[in-house]
Amino acid sequence: MTEGDRLIREIRNCNVVVLHPPDEDRVILSHQLRRIGCRVSEIWPVEDASLDGADAIYFLANPDQSPDLNRLSDKHDSALIAVVSYENPLVLQAITNIGVHGVITKPVRSIGVFANLITALSIFKYEGRLNSRIAKLDETLKSRRMVERATRILAEHQSITEDSAYALIRTEAMSKQVTISEMANSIINTDKIFKK
Numbered sequence: 001m002t003e004g005d006r007l008i009r010e011i012r013n014c015n016v017v018v019l020h021p022p023d024e025d026r027v028i029l030s031h032q033l034r035r036i037g038c039r040v041s042e043i044w045p046v047e048d049a050s051l052d053g054a055d056a057i058y059f060l061a062n063p064d065q066s067p068d069l070n071r072l073s074d075k076h077d078s079a080l081i082a083v084v085s086y087e088n089p090l091v092l093q094a095i096t097n098i099g100v101h102g103v104i105t106k107p108v109r110s111i112g113v114f115a116n117l118i119t120a121l122s123i124f125k126y127e128g129r130l131n132s133r134i135a136k137l138d139e140t141l142k143s144r145r146m147v148e149r150a151t152r153i154l155a156e157h158q159s160i161t162e163d164s165a166y167a168l169i170r171t172e173a174m175s176k177q178v179t180i181s182e183m184a185n186s187i188i189n190t191d192k193i194f195k196k
Contacts, residue, residue, distance in 0.1 A: 007121050011114075012037035014121070019046050019059040020083060025108040029058060029083070032113040054078045056117060056124075058104075060085075061095045079124035081116060083108065101127070143181035150184035153191045 016038045020026040026042060033040045043050075051057060054077075061082035081102040082095040095103065102120030104112065147169070155165035173183035 003122060003125065007118055007125075011118070014038045014055045014117075015053055016040050016117075017051055017054040017057045017078075018042045019057060020044060021060065025083070025106050028108045028110060029104075029113065032110045033058075033117070035110075036114050036117070038117075051078065056081060056120060058083055061091055061100075061103075079117075079120040081120045143184075146181055146188065147184040150187040153187055157191075 021044050030040050056079040058081045061084045079101045082100045085106040101123040102116045151165045155162045173180045
């Protein structure tokens with residue numbers, strides 16, 4: 001089953017928050033989301049919003065009516081979908097800064113709401129996977145640098161080659177049943193103590 005298939009099947013378990021003033025556009029949007037099978041919460045004003053547990057958040061992207069949009073940029077566990085009434089540079093800059101995953105235009109029409117929601121959720125989940133992968137790569141790079149530093153320290157103190165020092169670190173880590181990076185960290189910390 002592909003990610004798209006999974007998203008379409010799970011749409012009925014989707015919690016959607018609509019941050020929009022009560023008007024015809026909100027009625028149409030909320031009605032269509034309920035028709036799709038989503039659980040919808042309508043909230044206005046934005047200051048009253050409880051966004052916990054939302055899979056997706058539709059919000060009016062009008063800086064005049066929604067001055068507190070910047071707090072949405074801190075909301076990393078929801079797909080963000082902007083509802084825009086006009087495309088001017090101020091509005092586009094605001095939604096770009098927030099990091100939206102989708103955009104629908106006013107007047108809201110039923111057609112396209114489902115496709116937009118699926119696309120936004122897909123982009124959000126893909127972004128999450130990429131961020132997780134980046135964090136793992138950062139940790140790997142940090143660990144590798146630590147091992148290289150410990151290897152140089154050990155090679156210098158023992159007057160051996162860096163290859164021999166790395167082999168020694170690896171052997172010691174295996175005998176103590178710890179990771180190579182943990183052993184490297186111990187060597188670095190010990191070296192700091194001796195330098196004091």
